[in-house]
Amino acid sequence: MIKKLTIFYFIILGMLTAQDYLWPTEAGNLLSSNFGEFRDTHFHMGVDIKTNEVTGYPVVAIDDGYLSRMVTNFNGYGKALYITTKTGHIAVYAHLEKLSPRFESVLRINQQSRESYFVYQRFTEFEFPVTRGEIIGYTGNSGSSSGPHLHFEIRNLEDEPLNPLLHGLDLPDHLSPVFKKIAFLPRSTSTKINASPLPQVFDAYRDRDGTYHLPDTLHISGPFSIATLLYDIREGVGNKYQIKSLTLKIDDQIKYKAQYNHITYPETGFVNTTYDHYLSRLNEGRFHELFQYSTDPTLNIENSSDNGLISLHPGYNNLQCIAEDHAGNISIINGIIFNHPVSSISLELVDSNENETTFIMTPNSGNFPFTEIIPHTFSPFGSIEEKLVPTIQIREGKKVTFTLPTKSLQGRSLQVFGMNRLGAYSESTHWSPKSVLANIFNVTANLDILDIHQGLYLQVTLSQPIDGNVQMMLEHETFLESVELNQIQPQVYITDMFHPSDLVLVKQVKVVLRDNENSSLQQSIKFSWTPEIAIPGETATVLSQDKSCSMRVLSSSLYDTTAIWIEKVDQSVPVQSGTQLSNVYQLQPYTLALKDTVQIGIKYNDEFVFDKYMGIYAFDQDEQEWNYLSSQNHPRRRIITAAIDYFDAVTIIQDNDPPYIVSSFPAEGGYYHYQDVEVLRVKVDDDLSGIKSSEEAINLEVDGSKVYPEYQPLEQEISYRLTTPFLPGQHSLSVSVKDRVGHVAQKKILFRVN
Known part of the structure; x- marks a missing residue:
């Protein structure tokens, strides 16, 4: 809790008198995030206002209106208030620590009557009017918050989020957006970008007048699209922000435009269609994709009649991308593209x-x-x-x-x-010199299947360059198909782009290494690969080669037709906690963006049929850790099932250890003055599956009476604010927590108050 002089708040208000609304908190006007930023599974639907890494700053009604909604939850926005303004907007204040006294009492009454911390209560305009500048709560860190801040939204009366910096709130800003990289992405089997069939990424270079440029003239033949890595910046902070708009032009003709003004909640789950998922999964960053597939849902941010597919006229073509931020600052990247067939x-x-x-x-x-x-x-x-x-x-x-x-x-x-x-x-x-070339019988080969922007490439990598040539054949169920390979590096060969429908009923890939001097000498290397072709609106199931892992694509899972398959992983990151009970399986294609979840199942051995605490875990490449998926055990079938929204590596792990109580306030055996005990806090932890973030899993009793505490899932902290001080004497705090596979930890803490 912090305290500030009231005069500080009026200084901030004085800075904003030209705006339609008051600034929502006296914590300051620095942002950590703004509207429309890309998250893993959604857009960021408001602005995050910094609170100097502490809680307790007052938040105020931005205009006259009324309290229309009150929400408390362990997850999401945590403790939140919704104020409907007289101007017809809804202001959302999320991750609050506590509410103003009159609203806090309303919240307590609702929690007691529901016998639950969770509240979702709507109010009419006549019940709780608010006046402009009235303190309605205090900034906090509740819900799925990664640190103290105020998440603030402005919505229309249909509950659709609007960009707050374009609807009543504004901040001074004199810095232009920053272009970092630009990617060129093939969109046909014949496309070549600087003679390569694969996507190419280039750094953006800034000249003295602030204009960005490509490093050189590009040579592109065939249809392609563009994605760019960029962000906005502001004075006084090192954060990177979403831009307001991005426009792509070819020879002064608009090919694509995106504007981050208005996003609806049904749209937010389609965020993975607006950044380049392929580059993101390869840890290149989240590039704005200036292209819309015909199968993508149309979003409010897309603001052009063209879909961003580029086909150039012969010769030189001018490329221009224009980024604008909320204050009207503009950055431009220019480039020249030469369109001409590629020579061999x-x-x-x-x-x-x-x-x-x-x-x-x-x-x-x-x-x-x-x-x-x-x-x-x-x-x-x-x-x-x-x-x-x-x-x-x-x-x-x-x-x-x-x-x-x-x-x-x-x-x-x-x-x-x-x-x-x-x-x-x-x-x-x-x-290659003779000293480098290997005999065709002394090399090994790896096969990689690359899923890139709705096209598939088969890539062969040899352990050494050979004095010979490389051929490929696809064994379909009823015929054998010879496939042309392009050598793109001394040891790497790749096919042209396949459409998934070209790979129906493929059973095996054969790679033939043939000696240059004696063509009768050859080594054949066979790779088992049996993809299933999955079509939107239909279900499809694929099995791993050992039949122990299955993946079922639902009718709602895909944006477009794709090939799916499962690979058994021979070497994987070891499980640090728990016991691994199955092989590791990589769901493929790893780089594909999913529209909705897919169902997976992994079999386990008979010896584990009576075991408990088992579940499916997915490997997080960014965090380098195994994460539990909500799982169902089917003992009769010896299989565990789960839903997953990324094509990750998965395995069965048994969680052997229960959660544990890390610390508490008051502490065991502690002796406190009654005025020092306002908020009870218990820190908990779990080494593998994680604490289950639900009321069924978290229980707190004070002096034997059940209370309805708050739980912060990222901090893993249970807290409860007392309504009346403790009386002198001995008191008890009993806590019980459950992890996501069912382990329970309990502890009773005794302390004294004077």
């Missing part, structure tokens, strides 16, 4: 001595001779190492002779691109 090239070793190695590069197609050679070396393990600069480069017609230092090539493989005077790239070609 061949590379021939001409001569090599201890100092220099000479090659001839010849274009196999294309009308424009190459003017620049771009060589990179790769280590024997396949990682890119160094960009080389040719010491000599001679062009004869369309052929280019160039020389590289021999020392730089020792024990290394070479990748070469050509570039013509217009900025067009060739496909890459590769060369």
Whole structure:
């Protein structure tokens, strides 16, 4: 609890007299988050106002109106008030510590009558009027709050959140948004971005006048879309904020526009369609996706008739992205894209001595001779190492002779691109010295299936470069299909993009390594892969190869048709607490955004049929920990089931230990003055499944009488504010908590008050 002089609040109000509404708290006007920011499963629907990392600042009615709703919960907004204003808005104050005395008494009456901490009570305009500036509560940290702050919203009368910084609240801001990166994403089987079939991400560069640029002219052929990593900033704080609007233009024509003015609650679950889920899952950051799939739901933030799919006219095209913040500050990123078919090239070793190695590069197609050679070396393990600069480069017609230092090539493989005077790239070609090339029978191969923006790629990675070629065949249920591979690195080969429907009834992938000198010598490597094709509006089930893990896609799970499969994980992060009772299974495709949950099931051995406290856990890549999923055990079938909203790695774990009481106030055996005991607090913890955040799992008794405490799930703290002080003498505090698999911890705490 903190106390501030009233004069401080009036200073803040004086700063805001030009606004329609009062600022909702005297804690200050610094924000930690603003409207429309991306969260894992939703948009942020208001602004978070900093409270200097403490609780207890007064919050006030922003205008005349009435208390229309009062809510208390362990999760979500915790303790919250809803004020309907005379201007026809609803102001929401969330994560409060306590309410004003008259509202706190109303809350207590409701909790007692319901015999529950949980309250959801609506009021008419005649019951609890409020006046502009009236203190209605105090800032806190209740509910699913990661630290003390005030979450504040403005909604219309349909309960739809509006951007508070555009509807009555405003703050001075003179800093423009910041562009960090821009991604170019293939949208067809023929698309190449700087000669690559895969997404390409580039840094944004800022010049002296504040305009951002791409690092160079890009060469793109085929349809594509754009995503960008950017954020807004404000004076005096280091936080990163959502922008107000983002516009994409190609040759001055708007291709896509997003505006964060108004988001409805039915829309918030579709947040994963507005940022690039593929890049996010690869830990590249949450890029604003300036593209809308035909199967995506239309959201209020999307404000253009075009869906962001870009098909360029031949030659040079101008790209421009414009970001604007709530104060009207603008940042622009400009770029030039050259549209031209990609040429292939061949590379021939001409001569090599201890100092220099000479090659001839010849274009196999294309009308424009190459003017620049771009060589990179790769280590024997396949990682890119160094960009080389040719010491000599001679062009004869369309052929280019160039020389590289021999020392730089020792024990290394070479990748070469050509570039013509217009900025067009060739496909890459590769060369390795004999000392690096491996016999086809001495290498291993890995198969990766990449799900990228509703397309699938099959990628083969060899343990070493080979003196041979690589072929691929797909074994369908009734026929064998030969698939063309593109070599994109000395040891990496990839297919063109598949649509999921192209992979119906695939049973196996065969990779053939064929010797260059003797084509009859070959090594065949087989990979079992049996994807199921799942279609929106229909159900589909897929099993792991060992039949012990199943995944059922429901009719509501998907945005679009996709291939689904399950991989058994051979090496995984070990379980630190509890006992692992099954293999680890990776649900695929890992990078796919889900519209709704999918159902999973994992079998366990007969020996565990009478065991308790088992559940399915999913691995969180960001936190590097196993998280419990709400699970159901079916002993007759020896299977545990759960729902999951990400394609994560999953396994069965048995939680062996109950939760525990960490500390309490008052403490066991403590002796206190009655005025010092206003709020009872109990800290609890659990090492694996976590404390169950429900009233059924959390019980508190004071001197033998049941009370209705608050629980903060992130702090894992139970608290109860006394309505009357303790009388002198001995008192007791009895606490009981349950974890998410059913373990119970209990403790009775005795203390004295004078």
